[in-house]
Amino acid sequence: MTHSTHEAQATLRSQYKANPAQAMVTDRASTRSSTKVADPFHSLVIPKGGDNPAWPVGVHSAVGGPYDAPCPGDLLCAALAACQDSSIRLVAANMGIELTALDVHVQGKVDVRGALGVQKDVPVGFQSITCDVHLQAKDGTPPEMLEKLRMAAERCCVVLSTLQSPPQVQTNYHM
Known part of the structure; x- marks a missing residue:
């Protein structure tokens, strides 16, 4: 384990043992409609929410989409x-x-x-x-x-x- 990883995890383990509530984290993502809200085949997902870069999301060809994005x-x-x-x-x-x-x-x-x-x-x-x-x-x-x-x-x-x-x-x- 690198020194910084070891230190970070040792500190966190001690912190979470002392205060278990601090170990509860919330991961998140949200979607945003593409410029054409009526487009059923494309949207954007924003990992972590907020101003993070959006990822394009498409619909699989097996259900009628163009499958031109994940x-x-x-x-x-x-x-x-x-x-x-x-x-x-x-x-x-x-x-x-x-x-x-x-x-x-x-x-x-x-x-x-x-x-x-x-x-x-x-x-x-x-x-x-x-x-x-x-x-x-x-x-x-x-x-x-x-x-x-x-x-x-x-x-x-x-x-x-x-x-x-x-x-x-x-x-x-x-x-």
Whole structure:
């Protein structure tokens, strides 16, 4: 673990043990209509909200869109890939494991008949998600250490844990 990472996490661990309420954080994102609000195929999502750069979002061709920008399913896969990647890097640094390569690929399979209302018994949502982690560590790293890395990284990946044990989602419409 780098000195600054170690110091930051040690300080945070002590702080959260002393005051657990400070460990509760809120992540956020919002959308903004493109210049043509009537366009059902395009919008913008702003991670973290506020004045952060907006990302274009499109609609997948499987549900009638042009698929000329990442769709929400792509963003879900991206969130999982990013979280797996950062979790592995942080845990490896903490364990003193030197990574020489790390690539995370995520695929989500969805039967869009559910979303399109074609077949009522087909659920809306992903039927499966597969993560392929391609990891290389410095020569001589014991296989047992890599297995401990895998287990610890999976345990602390927030997005993976959320998908495996989903929270209740509340949607409020303001019309």
